Each structure stands twice: as C-alpha cells, then as structure tokens.
C-alpha cells in the first residue's frame with residue numbers, strides 16, 4: 525500500500541460513478557424484540573443525518589448500514605449489489621482498540637501511519653491515554669487508506685465535534701451521521717431521517733422541518749390544532765403555509781410569529 529496520504533481520494537472531487545446506498549425495508553430484532561422496523565433509505569453521495577432520542581435505534585441502523593450486522597429482514601445494498609465494506613468507512617459510537625497500543629501501532633494493520641496526520645492524532649499516543657473523540661478519529665484514520673465512498677459516523681463527542689464537522693464538510697463522498705439533536709449537526713446535513721422507537725417518523729430534506737409558531741392572547745379562536753400555553757395560545761403551521769395567519773388577520777386578532785427550531789419540531793412531532 526502507498527504510504528503517503530492520498531488527499532485527492534479523500535477530499536477532492538467526487539468519487540467516480542455515483543453510488544447509491546440503500547436500505548430496503550430493513551427490520552432488525554434481537555430475540556423477540558424488534559429494534560428497527562421497515563426502514564427505507566436511499567442516499568446518492570449526499571449528507572444524511574439520522575436523528576433520534578436515546579434508544580431509538582440509531583446505532584443498530586448504523587451497524588447495519590456499515591455491513592457489521594445483518595438485518596433480520598430486508599437488505600442493504602450499494603448500487604443494487606452486496607455491500608463492499610471497504611467502501612464504507614464506519615466510525616463506531618465507542619471504538620475498541622487494545623489500550624496498550626500506540627496510535628502508530630494500531631495503524632500498522634493498514635500499513636500507513638501517515639493517515640494519523642489527517643485526523644490530527646499523535647503517533648506515539650497510547651489508546652489508554654486517548655479521549656473517546658480521539659479513539660473515534662483513530663477509527664476514521666484506519667478506514668481512509670481504502671478510499672471510502674461513504675463515511676458513517678455514529679455520534680460525535682464534544683471534544684471531536686469541531687474536527688468531524690469540518691471533516692464532513694470537506695469529505696468528497698457521501699456521509700451519514702447519527703446524532704440526538706439537530707442543533708449541532710444542522711450545518712453539515714441535507715437530508716434527514718428521524719427514528720422513534722425503531723421506526724422512521726420523518727424522511728426528507730431538512731427544509732421540510734421548517735415550522736412557525738403563531739402565538740396570540742385571544743384564547744377562543746375558531747381553529748384546529750390550538751394549544752393553550754398559560755395565558756396565550758399557540759398554533760404550529762408549516763413555514764410556507766399562510767392559512768392560520770390569514771384567518772387571524774381576517775378575524776382582526778393580534779398575533780406574533782416565531783420560527784420553530786428544527787429541534788423543537790423534532791421534539792413536538794417526530795420524537
């Protein structure tokens with residue numbers, strides 16, 4: 525293997541021939557309990573965020589997409605074929621390495637310790653002295669010599685957040701990142717899958733999560749979906765709709781409008 529870092533194959537251009545990563549009607553159960561049900565997704569080199577609360581099935585889905593585990597039913601394919609695991613780099617939630625090895629010794633498995641420079645990790649540092657974020661960067665370094673076309677990152681820690689967000693922005697291939705909120709990853713994702721108790725509750729472009737919250741002190745308005753919050757009422761409406769505002773105007777009722785954050789929308793409708 526070439527011992528120099530192949531920057532071009534990590535950061536420059538797009539991989540030749542766009543490949544489609546697909547999950548087709550994927551379910552997973554351990555013993556009797558289903559932890560994922562009928563998940564469908566399709567990604568063509570874009571950037572997908574898999575968002576869900578604790579225990580929603582994010583890690584299980586990431587392990588299936590990386591080829592580390594097999595679905596109980598349904599299938600995962602790359603361009604309609606069986607997964608080529610080397611083309612899919614996977615950064616686990618909590619990577620495991622021999623604690624006594626140095627970073628450069630772990631890299632001997634792939635024969636090129638130079639990739640530690642790409643993830644900004646000291647060659648002499650022992651695994652037992654690394655933070656979780658550094659172990660995740662080491663997992664990434666191990667996958668890079670295989671010129672992956674997809675990068676799957678299961679969770680980012682506080683100390684590695686900046687590094688991974690920057691890496692995602694520059695990576696030439698497709699990215700899937702799983703995380704528990706939108707705030708921290710919003711800038712690097714285009715498409716979204718929200719998981720709730722193993723089921724997909726939202727799938728689409730992140731722009732589809734735009735809602736506004738209309739607030740008024742008029743408590744008895746003749747509209748559906750009105751929620752009372754203390755001394756005012758709230759009505760949520762999709763950002764581009766104007767039905768509620770026009771109705772309130774016609775009724776001569778004063779109101780305020782605020783854009784809901786993606787996390788507020790997630791918590792309210794899809795979590």
Ligand SMILES: Nc1ncnc2c1ncn2[C@@H]1O[C@H](COP(=O)(O)OP(=O)(O)OP(=O)(O)O)[C@@H](O)[C@H]1O
Nearest residue numbers: 554559576577578579580581582583584585617704
């Ligand atoms: N090997 C396993 N055997 C049995 N149950 C499992 C196994 N792996 C995961 N589960 C169960 O699957 C469910 C989803 O777990 P998963 O780790 O995917 O959630 P998550 O969304 O990644 O949560 P977190 O945000 O806490 O990491 C949990 O109830 C978990 O206990």
